[in-house]
Amino acid sequence: MPLHRGRTSPLRLISSIIAIAPLLACDPEVPTPPPVVAEPTAALRPADIALPIPEAARVLDWTIDARLDETEHRIDGHARLRWRNTSRVAIDRMPFHLYMNAFRAEDTAWMRDSRGEHRGHSARERGAWGYIDVTGVHRRRDRGDGREGDRVALRHVESPPPSSDASRMDVELDAPVGPGEWVELEIDFVTKMPEVFARTGYAERFHMVAQWYPKPGVLHPDGTWRAHTFTFHSEFYADFGDFDVTLDVPADMVVGTTGITTATTTEGDRRRITARAEMVHDFAWAADPGFLEYTHDHEGVKIRQLVLPEHAASTGAHLEAQIAALDSMQPRFGSYPWSTITIVHPPSTAPGAGGMEYPTLFTTSPVYPLGVGLRLLGVQERVSGVFTTVHEFGHQYFQGLLASDEFTQPWLDEGMNTMSNALVLADQYGPQDGDDPWLARLGVHGLTSRDFVRMSQFDTATLQQVDVAADAFDPVVGGFGSVVYRKTTAVMMTLRALVGEEAFDAALGSYARAFRFAHPTGADLELALRDGLGDRVVLGHAAPEAEAGSAAGAQPTGTVTLDVAEFLEQGLRSTRVVDYRVHAIVNRRGQGHAGWHRNESGVLVGGDPPLRDGAEGAPAMEGVAVIHRRGDFIVPVEIEVVLADDTVVHRVWSGRTPTVTLQFDQPIARVRLDPGSKLWLEHRRLDNHRVAPTLVDDDGLSGPLGDTVEGATIALLSGVGP
């Protein structure tokens, strides 16, 4: 899914600007499609690129024959499924997902959660229901001599307890399937597409056919099944396997599928398209007679865009984003193993289909050309459209290849993918003006990924922990996007900034390579990070400049380390908030020696009056800075202190006490926390930089904002004046 909608007003503001942009835009020209790149002959790239593919990961082998009735928006399907028992126990029951039944009635689990609303699109505006009806399940007996055996009808139960939701079905096997054994099932089904408002369905002649066939759950080695009820945030989880799919569609339909097209034949007004996909865990397809096809070969990967003329002008931008994503993610997370990637641009009548990932195919969203007015004001953005492409392609890794359980740990794909998207942008654009690349811009001022992530934490960061199942997020409460997508990003990017980019990237890369074509868990990722980074990472000396003259006398001392496990525990399994604050800067008179003191004989001596400040021999002024950990998330923070003589002192504080006091033998001019902006998790940052009361000059905000308001006022006055 794309970056989830936030509830914060700045994000809404930016979204609004993007939303009104088309109103001010001119109609762009449709570029001529380039010559079509030849279809690859294999679904996987050559072995030296696609490997390693563990044979144990191949659990399914699908052959599906499907016919689309575009008038009824109905698919009649016949599937032959070979499934292998990879557990240690015999299996006599197979649970299946009937995801399309989410759209069957008001009282399904998904509809109960969503009330027919998804990303701003409503079922009520659309009207038609969707469903999948399994009309028969048979087991094909193996005679052992290579010939097909008998067909045995199996009992299948829709809406089995405990959830009793129509998105689930149990198939009772006539005989157990032992460990390592294969079973072959034949399934007949009818799928009625809904009018699309949530990922799958139709709009006029456009059909986005996803979650359209019965999909078995995932059997874990201990013999337990993972087959969740389909709820609003739950998404999907499935095993890897191969697909041979034949689609019978109207002859004028242009079709894009998971995998490669191996054959196309046309008879009368019907066309049969045969597709093959290998080592994928889902199969989706899209069809529309108006699709234009833009193809490009990038290092052996065929990039295919299917787009209607209305959105064709942005295919160049999407291609650039797609290539940038490939070029960033392959070195980081291993080679992209499949030979194709298909980008489907849903028509403007089907925005609900946009922004969803399937193996080797995803739907994107339009790039909104900014109108003259916004461009004149210096508005630029890299959010609409192209970011969706980067994000949805990122899912080819984070869930497509690293096939984690999206229901149990949605952060592992959505969150880690969103983090990787920030890296794609950084790789694509590099530092800009010494900073992260911007995602949106107004004149000379930009908003970076870091800014967007922080903004999303304004309101909803503490509503839920990151590491919880999808259905722990109540749609009424909200926070799924902020927590799962962006807080995960904040956790990981904070860790990356603290421990060093190189070490973090190496550890994450190891994880990505180790769990290709597997079902990693959050524990696997955390272990990989701890293995790669070490349990404790030295971040710096608490007072490295303490011996260097003017900064003498400061606390604390010693080495500050980051406990990686503790950090991840707080970041992923608590709602703690990172919030540091410069509580006070006190420049005061140093402690003098005047007054009465007893000498060695016990006699009071001295009695000199205290010297006036500035007088010869009077105590020098000293500076004290008090830092307060206002949040309950404990993480080391860097402190930058600028003293009155412009000496700059850097410290690292562990944050393990509520406050820390830093003392210097000269006045402090200013104190800044986290000067490198490493703490992506900290969104309250206006109290991170304090100046001494006597040195308060420009706060950096009242000036620019006041000047802008003043300028706007002058413009308005000129408008009503002469």
Added chain:
Amino acid sequence: MNALRRASAAWRWAVGLWLGELLIALVGAYGVRNHVAAAMDEYVIPDDHLLYALAELVHAHPQLTASILVSLVTTTLLGFVVWTLLAPLLLLRLGREGHARPRGAAALGAAWLASLGGAVATSAWHLALRIALVVIASQAVLALPGIVAVVLGVIVVLTLTCALDLSRVAVVVDGAPGTSPRTALDGFTALARAPLRTAAMMGLGALGWLVVLAGLVAVVRTGGAALPLMRACAALATFLGLVRLAVALDVPPWSRAARGPGDQA
């Protein structure tokens, strides 16, 4: 050229108007600056991520948005009222080419007070007309494609502005009754009767807006850093506005209710 000469001769008035604008804007923005400064206390934004800092500030102090809006609305309304009051004075000061104009502050003040009621009344009629026409025109204009809508919108508003200028001239210089809606409507017919001067007025008006728009764009793009440029643009726009009024004064009297040229003098 006569209009330009007369407007140049009234440069002190242009400077006064400009400074008045700047003062109103300065006072209006003062509240916003103070509000932000109070919210920031002794803190400084930690890095140069100005937009993020602004977003955080607005999130922490949502009333700041209201403060900005109130500032913009009140200063604009104040500017509108001030300009409505000052417009007759400026027209009297510029005078029509070849006609006597009040000499001395007392005569000017007396003539201004005499015409003020009528000028305010015709401005009020124009305001009502402007609201009605803008509502009607916006329905039609917004249905058009982007750039066409913008150009047509500008033409509509410029037409309204120039018609108001001519109605004010009719009231202040030619003695037309400002309370009559006909005087307001005659401003539009006068535009058609003097196409060259109308074109000049609209051109000057458009140029003034363009100058102001350039300043505003610079201010927004730079996050306020281009405020001095905005001020300079406002000075130029004010002067162009004066030239436009001088051109309006040179449009021959047309109103059936007018007493004739020079009657006010």
